[in-house]
């Protein structure tokens with residue numbers, strides 16, 4: 001679902017720029033020129049559809065930020081934009097539970113707004129765990145984070161915190177106070193680090209500003225960062241966002257390193273890692289001892305060179321992407337990979353020869369019946385498959401046999417599955 005942003009702004013040139021910025025963040029913009037118009041819009045729409053509101057501090061019918069109260073009362077995260085940059089106005093704005101305020105000073109500020117909007121949407125999927133023995137303090141931090149759309153979890157003790165982390169994998173950041181109900185914050189940090197590395201879970205330790213040694217101990221125990229109390233609202237969010245972005249960047253790098261650039265399927269290296277860890281894990285021990293079945297299939301598109309030569313490389317790419325989507329649909333419960341070029345590999349754990357051949361034949365028929373269309377070109381393609389179900393401790397040995405079967409499938413006329421029998 002595409003979220004909406006309510007923009008309450010009366011200046012024409014600012015309006016134009018803001019509409020562009022909101023569109024750039026891939027969000028729909030709903031415009032009101034005044035507080036009265038915003039109220040009218042809200043009479044006929046549901047606040048849940050709105051990711052946030054971007055509100056001008058000074059409007060003709062709301063010259064002192066009254067529109068901010070309106071959107072906050074409607075439970076919409078509110079970003080304030082203002083021409084006035086004096087400290088008095090800033091303090092008045094930050095005294096309200098707003099997401100942020102942005103002076104309309106220069107292009108960089110609009111760039112900042114664009115990033116903030118994208119962040120607000122992403123935060124809806126990110127959990128933050130607040131570990132603090134004081135319920136009042138937890139509630140305060142939770143209210144701050146909720147303004148930014150984070151999903152918050154709370155724990156008073158180390159034991160509760162570890163339990164919550166285990167139950168909610170969407171938690172990417174944990175904020176830990178110095179003293180908890182059952183032990184010290186640094187002890188929790190050290191225990192959590194045994195279970196989650198720094199790229200999976202960011203930890204920020206909080207401590208009074210006069211305790212430098214504690215800050216160092218937080219970091220030495222495994223925290224990514226620390227925050228001295230008392231902190232201001234902006235510092236708090238800068239630290240939170242910086243740590244969440246660190247996790248997201250590592251995740252993006254990991255995904256890029258593990259997937260094929262064209263089709264998005266796992267690449268060969270990642271496939272080997274996945275299959276080998278399946279073979280090593282519990283289920284594998286029975287597999288290797290021959291107590292369970294497994295199959296490995298090599299799939300190769302037929303006469304793909306002639307598709308490229310006839311319709312062009314771009315259409316060849318479209319075919320590879322379509323076949324990849326079909327692999328995902330047919331084999332979602334197994335490990336699969338684009339091996340390179342027009343070749344794909346599937347590891348079917350706990351599947352014997354007969355079942356594997358049936359599954360692969362259904363897939364093969366589905367592909368041959370699929371009409372692929374792009375830019376006026378219409379074409380269908382076939383593929384050949386070699387599959388072995390002779391278990392081995394090494395995936396490489398199964399690959400060699402599957403490759404021999406694939407060679408036979410090609411030699412026998414293509415568009416078929418050849419197995420061990």
Ligand SMILES: Nc1nc2c(ncn2[C@@H]2O[C@H](COP(=O)(O)OP(=O)(O)OP(=O)(O)O)[C@@H](O)[C@H]2O)c(=O)[nH]1
Pocket residue numbers: 262300301302303304305306308312313314315316317320340341342410414
């Ligand atoms: N469009 C496109 N073509 C690719 C890509 N990777 C490899 N190819 C092409 O895939 C073709 C593979 O050709 P061949 O190995 O001769 O195999 P084939 O034409 O499919 O013949 P058979 O396998 O014997 O049925 C070559 O023309 C490669 O250039 C890619 O990412 N995109």
